Amino acid sequence: xxxxxxxxxxxxxxxALDKVALDVAKGEIVVILGANGAGKSTLLKTVAGLQAAVHxxxxxxxxxRLDGLPPHKVVEAGLALVPEGRGVFGELTVAxxxxxxxxxxxxxxxxxRRLAQVLALFPKLAERxxxxxxxxxxxxxxxxxxxxxxxxxxxxxxxxxxxxxLSPLVxxxxxxxxxxxxxxGVGILLVEQNARRSLEMADRGYLLENGRIVGQGTAAAxxxxxxxxxxxxxxxxxx
Amino acid sequence: MLFLILFTSLLLGGAYALMAMGLTLQYGVARIMxxxxxxTLVGAAFAAFWLxxxxxxxxxxxxxxxxxxAFVLNWLIYRHLLTPLVRRAKNRGxxxxxxxxxxxxxxxxxxxxxxxxxxxxxxxxxxxxxxxELFGHTFALNRIVAFAVxxxxxxxxxLGLNRTRTGTAVRAVSVDPVAAGLVAIDVARTSALAFxxxxxxxxxxxxxLSMFLTFNASMGVVFTTKALIIVIMGGxxxxxGAVIAxxxxxxxxxxxxxxxxxxxxxxxTYGLFVLILLFRPQGIMGRRTA
Numbered sequence: 001x002x003x004x005x006x007x008x009x010x011x012x013x014x015x016a017l018d019k020v021a022l023d024v025a026k027g028e029i030v031v032i033l034g035a036n037g038a039g040k041s042t043l044l045k046t047v048a049g050l051q052a053a054v055h056x057x058x059x060x061x062x063x064x065r066l067d068g069l070p071p072h073k074v075v076e077a078g079l080a081l082v083p084e085g086r087g088v089f090g091e092l093t094v095a096x097x098x099x100x101x102x103x104x105x106x107x108x109x110x111x112x113r114r115l116a117q118v119l120a121l122f123p124k125l126a127e128r129x130x131x132x133x134x135x136x137x138x139x140x141x142x143x144x145x146x147x148x149x150x151x152x153x154x155x156x157x158x159x160x161x162x163x164x165x166l167s168p169l170v171x172x173x174x175x176x177x178x179x180x181x182x183x184x185g186v187g188i189l190l191v192e193q194n195a196r197r198s199l200e201m202a203d204r205g206y207l208l209e210n211g212r213i214v215g216q217g218t219a220a221a222x223x224x225x226x227x228x229x230x231x232x233x234x235x236x237x238x239x
Numbered sequence: 240m241l242f243l244i245l246f247t248s249l250l251l252g253g254a255y256a257l258m259a260m261g262l263t264l265q266y267g268v269a270r271i272m273x274x275x276x277x278x279t280l281v282g283a284a285f286a287a288f289w290l291x292x293x294x295x296x297x298x299x300x301x302x303x304x305x306x307x308x309a310f311v312l313n314w315l316i317y318r319h320l321l322t323p324l325v326r327r328a329k330n331r332g333x334x335x336x337x338x339x340x341x342x343x344x345x346x347x348x349x350x351x352x353x354x355x356x357x358x359x360x361x362x363x364x365x366x367x368x369x370x371x372e373l374f375g376h377t378f379a380l381n382r383i384v385a386f387a388v389x390x391x392x393x394x395x396x397x398l399g400l401n402r403t404r405t406g407t408a409v410r411a412v413s414v415d416p417v418a419a420g421l422v423a424i425d426v427a428r429t430s431a432l433a434f435x436x437x438x439x440x441x442x443x444x445x446x447x448l449s450m451f452l453t454f455n456a457s458m459g460v461v462f463t464t465k466a467l468i469i470v471i472m473g474g475x476x477x478x479x480g481a482v483i484a485x486x487x488x489x490x491x492x493x494x495x496x497x498x499x500x501x502x503x504x505x506x507x508t509y510g511l512f513v514l515i516l517l518f519r520p521q522g523i524m525g526r527r528t529a
Contacts, residue, residue, distance in 0.1 A: 049420075050421075070420065070425075071417075071420035071421055072420050072422075072424055072426070075421060075423035076423050080421070081421055087418035089410075089411050089418060089419075090414060091410070091413075091414045092414060096410075099404070099407060100407060100411050100419075100422045101422050103404065103408060103422050103423045104422070104423035149421075152422060152423060
């Protein structure tokens with residue numbers, strides 16, 4: 001169980017996050033909905049150790065404190081982030097990217113089995129193992145990014161706008177893959193513009209506005225909520 | 240004549256390539272533009288000289304001492320002198336400026352120590368200096384030996400960077416340090432490692448050059464210039480580019496020295512540099528950045 005409590009982040013005088021609290025259990029998909037600039041990316045970056053939070057913010061994963069740890073130790077503890085823009089190693093091959101995913105000590109013993117799982121999840125990657133990642137399409141690079149994160153044997157996987165810039169078809173494939181990942185027992189915390197599709201597959205959701213959580217509930221309840229429909233599922237929906 | 244020029248530059252280019260790969264690791268991975276790299280090289284040349292003349296240890300055996308010593312020394316320099324700069328740098332540009340200033344200072348410290356120990360005189364020693372007949376031309380054996388060792392070290396580096404987990408992690412940090420942290424790579428540690436390996440490679444190149452070049456305590460800057468030119472020519476962060484550019488530089492120097500005048504080698508170096516900057520500013524192997 002990932003427990004985020006009282007996370008506050010300032011960029012100078014601007015308060016990007018204000019006492020944000022949320023939970024993600026293993027085996028569930030939790031989606032964070034919010035407009036651009038609401039603080040979604042900041043939240044994921046902060047939890048991953050890329051962004052400093054105000055003193056008093058806490059992040060725990062199965063009773064291990066993660067707040068204040070550098071990114072590489074957060075991954076080692078079982079929390080992986082697929083950042084916005086994917087963050088793949090463009091100058092490295094697919095195989096090398098996936099091998100680097102298993103750089104964490106926690107992932108090394110089990111590397112071969114996990115690689116087989118990732119290649120089963122994304123068969124396209126198996127055909128392209130020797131290809132330089134920067135020469136691949138956006139959808140394929142996103143597969144590399146997710147596959148690489150899975151190679152670290154995460155308990156919780158965070159994804160920042162994975163569908164950004166992808167065609168609806170590729171986007172659908174990606175979301176199907178995420179559901180399969182959830183079914184293996186990994187918890188998923190997802191930030192998405194595509195509210196309609198992400199609420200279809202998510203178990204629960206949170207609404208983030210101006211750095212504050214302003215609503216939460218099961219995905220079904222959020223889908224039926226009049227305010228959510230107006231704000232996120234109307235004309236604002238991407239696909 | 241053509242063969243003589245080609246082969247001579249190949250032999251010279253080997254040691255240049257080690258130094259350039261050293262700088263490309265330090266700059267491409269650890270993001271430190273090390274202006275004292277020439278002093279590292281000259282320091283290793285003096286160490287090889289001292290071992291040969293005072294301790295009767297030849298430079299090839301000396302490499303086994305000099306290379307690890309340079310590794311440790313550069314590790315310490317990164318940890319204690321440069322890490323504070325890395326920590327306070329808000330972005331890459333700031334780190335570049337700070338590291339240029341810091342290593343510029345380090346240059347004078349290292350040069351001062353060498354001047355105090357050895358004075359301003361030129362040094363050389365005789366090692367494997369018997370002539371070797373190759374395809375109708377005569378070469379000094381020490382140049383051939385130096386090249387063979389440089390080639391072996393370069394090959395080992397290539398395999399290490401491409402075939403090992405740690406080597407791939409070094410390349411990953413070079414490509415994207417933020418993403419490297421997200422796959423559990425300890426970026427600070429890996430940068431220190433790359434900087435130390437870079438220093439060790441440069442020292443190795445210096446010890447090899449000392450087998451056939453005359454050197455003195457204040458000529459480090461000449462080698463720093465060459466290393467910078469090679470790295471910019473080859474494309475920052477790519478050891479393959481560094482090797483090709485090192486050979487090109489050696490070829491330009493040798494051609495001009497043989498056909499025109501040995502005094503014009505530095506001019507040839509800059510000429511080549513300007514041409515590359517004009518026609519391929521991203522380097523031979525580099526790609527244009529967006």
